[in-house]
Amino acid sequence: MLDVEYTSQFPVGTIKNRGRNQWRYREAIPVLYEENIVSFNEGYTPMVKERISRKDVRLKLEYLFPSGSYKDRGATVMISKAKEQGVQRLVEDSSGNAGSAVAAYCAKAGIKCDIYAPSYASQGKLTQIRLYGANLHEVPGTREDTADAAMKAAENTFYGSHVWNPYFLQGTKTFAFETVEQLNWDIPDAIIMPLGHGGLLLGTFIGLEELFNAGIIDDFPRIIGVQSEACAPLAEAFQKGLDDYAEIEKQDTIAEGVTISNPLRAPQILDAVRRTDGEIITVTENEIRDALKEALKMGFYIEPTSATALAAIKDYAYGTTIVPLTGHGLKATNTLGKIFP
Amino acid sequence: MLDVEYTSQFPVGTIKNRGRNQWRYREAIPVLYEENIVSFNEGYTPMVKERISRKDVRLKLEYLFPSGSYKDRGATVMISKAKEQGVQRLVEDSSGNAGSAVAAYCAKAGIKCDIYAPSYASQGKLTQIRLYGANLHEVPGTREDTADAAMKAAENTFYGSHVWNPYFLQGTKTFAFETVEQLNWDIPDAIIMPLGHGGLLLGTFIGLEELFNAGIIDDFPRIIGVQSEACAPLAEAFQKGLDDYAEIEKQDTIAEGVTISNPLRAPQILDAVRRTDGEIITVTENEIRDALKEALKMGFYIEPTSATALAAIKDYAYGTTIVPLTGHGLKATNTLGKIFP
Numbered sequence: 001m002l003d004v005e006y007t008s009q010f011p012v013g014t015i016k017n018r019g020r021n022q023w024r025y026r027e028a029i030p031v032l033y034e035e036n037i038v039s040f041n042e043g044y045t046p047m048v049k050e051r052i053s054r055k056d057v058r059l060k061l062e063y064l065f066p067s068g069s070y071k072d073r074g075a076t077v078m079i080s081k082a083k084e085q086g087v088q089r090l091v092e093d094s095s096g097n098a099g100s101a102v103a104a105y106c107a108k109a110g111i112k113c114d115i116y117a118p119s120y121a122s123q124g125k126l127t128q129i130r131l132y133g134a135n136l137h138e139v140p141g142t143r144e145d146t147a148d149a150a151m152k153a154a155e156n157t158f159y160g161s162h163v164w165n166p167y168f169l170q171g172t173k174t175f176a177f178e179t180v181e182q183l184n185w186d187i188p189d190a191i192i193m194p195l196g197h198g199g200l201l202l203g204t205f206i207g208l209e210e211l212f213n214a215g216i217i218d219d220f221p222r223i224i225g226v227q228s229e230a231c232a233p234l235a236e237a238f239q240k241g242l243d244d245y246a247e248i249e250k251q252d253t254i255a256e257g258v259t260i261s262n263p264l265r266a267p268q269i270l271d272a273v274r275r276t277d278g279e280i281i282t283v284t285e286n287e288i289r290d291a292l293k294e295a296l297k298m299g300f301y302i303e304p305t306s307a308t309a310l311a312a313i314k315d316y317a318y319g320t321t322i323v324p325l326t327g328h329g330l331k332a333t334n335t336l337g338k339i340f341p
Numbered sequence: 342m343l344d345v346e347y348t349s350q351f352p353v354g355t356i357k358n359r360g361r362n363q364w365r366y367r368e369a370i371p372v373l374y375e376e377n378i379v380s381f382n383e384g385y386t387p388m389v390k391e392r393i394s395r396k397d398v399r400l401k402l403e404y405l406f407p408s409g410s411y412k413d414r415g416a417t418v419m420i421s422k423a424k425e426q427g428v429q430r431l432v433e434d435s436s437g438n439a440g441s442a443v444a445a446y447c448a449k450a451g452i453k454c455d456i457y458a459p460s461y462a463s464q465g466k467l468t469q470i471r472l473y474g475a476n477l478h479e480v481p482g483t484r485e486d487t488a489d490a491a492m493k494a495a496e497n498t499f500y501g502s503h504v505w506n507p508y509f510l511q512g513t514k515t516f517a518f519e520t521v522e523q524l525n526w527d528i529p530d531a532i533i534m535p536l537g538h539g540g541l542l543l544g545t546f547i548g549l550e551e552l553f554n555a556g557i558i559d560d561f562p563r564i565i566g567v568q569s570e571a572c573a574p575l576a577e578a579f580q581k582g583l584d585d586y587a588e589i590e591k592q593d594t595i596a597e598g599v600t601i602s603n604p605l606r607a608p609q610i611l612d613a614v615r616r617t618d619g620e621i622i623t624v625t626e627n628e629i630r631d632a633l634k635e636a637l638k639m640g641f642y643i644e645p646t647s648a649t650a651l652a653a654i655k656d657y658a659y660g661t662t663i664v665p666l667t668g669h670g671l672k673a674t675n676t677l678g679k680i681f682p
Contacts, residue, residue, distance in 0.1 A: 044361055048382050064405050132640060133637070133638040297473065299473060300407070330465070334465075
């Protein structure tokens, strides 16, 4: 597993006058030349104050990215770097949002891409990947079969994996930059987020570390990772004090996006959460469903996965708490219609 | 038909330091008290340079609003004003995006709403309206039958119509403010936009007029309204020099959002376009389909309706041309899958 080490700079006065997008933190993103940037001027997502479960929180609308999820945050940097590295074709595997994001940025970059997805994935997500012009490979069997097929294809092709490729996290780290800037360059008390492969959580931690090292912030917020009780290899590991994920039997959950039984970056995730004095916790299906219903009726049209973090607000929000809403409800219209007939 | 007259101010230095959303133009929005603002901190949508049909254009990503279309621009102001007016329940009719937008902001405001929609409307759009907590009334028959049902219901209830209620245009006018600010307070040469009821076009014109009257700009860009050949009551009126829309037989088109045979604000629309030395033109179904396909393959996941304006780029873009992309492709997954099987 590779990581990127980079010394980021934050010229606050200059940043303030730049465009409203995540590339405003230009000196913190390890892409060398402007001409390689593949971007829709995405990011700098809205932060909205709300009262939920009798707690004051700030929701960050990460579903307002071009492909409909926060994965664009990682894809814009990963694909820019791929372009800079001269990549002309790449492989990715995903059951949903990451595949759409990578396909979108490959389309923008003119990089050919092969997306492997399980054939059980929702038709809407597969349609989106295909219409971006990606070569879509539907793989029968489990999510792991899809990963195996992609890994095999990647033997001879660049593997633009949102889990393995460390530049993806160099994009998601901008979530921390934006959060801190939107709080006038101060930290919140806690950040509560859904946790699957840890793409957003790890990115956030990396971003906070860089802000800390640059002297912009002088402490860390608590990071609370939330998993569905139905698939909680990291919550179990956290409770047991393990250094890698626990082996679990995954059950069905409406929080598809975090149904990851083998989070490959588990050691990093556990370390990051512990270093912020955070926690990894679980919520039940009923709690997710109730939180989802409440959010929809407040006007936040989100994917079920995003509601895992909302379900944890009642017990874990305090002071200034940030909760990202990670995926658009329009990605899950059929599922939402079934959950709430 | 009512209009709002309002003398807008643009304290440029102050605006610059405000949040990145359409409410930064606070002195230009006729809502009196902050406490009435119903907002997701929406707007200030990205502007992206692209080369399309061998022309340089700037696309404005109006699909990145919370409910998935530019209609939120109008809804945030209209519903804020409704709240200020003490409205506790309202009626709206829509075959799609406006209904979702109004339902979303009513949810946020805690205003009860009844949305009337034709029963033939897409299931996804109806699901979205319903899940926001609106009372959804599916009306059999034509779009006009739906309008009649809503009009009848509105006899005793506030009519929060995106066509009749003039505060809707007080929201969409911010499209002009953002466009001009994103060009460093200068005007483009042309703005090419889809045209149905004229919600975005009229808002844009009103916004430009206010900027002109405030001395921020000293000329107008040409406004090019684009209709599908299958339903072009305004293009026909423009060509014939009429002052109201032409009676036409509407045909099927993939550009559902602009399939309006009786644009109620036609006289205003025709006048606005003429005053900017603009035009109202038509594009064919094939041109819309080709433009849509090209956009998707460039990474812009948009509704078919948005592609009407893209189809006009080849003949109407020059100098600095702005093209709004008005609705998210995720709203039309099934349709897109059918158009491009």
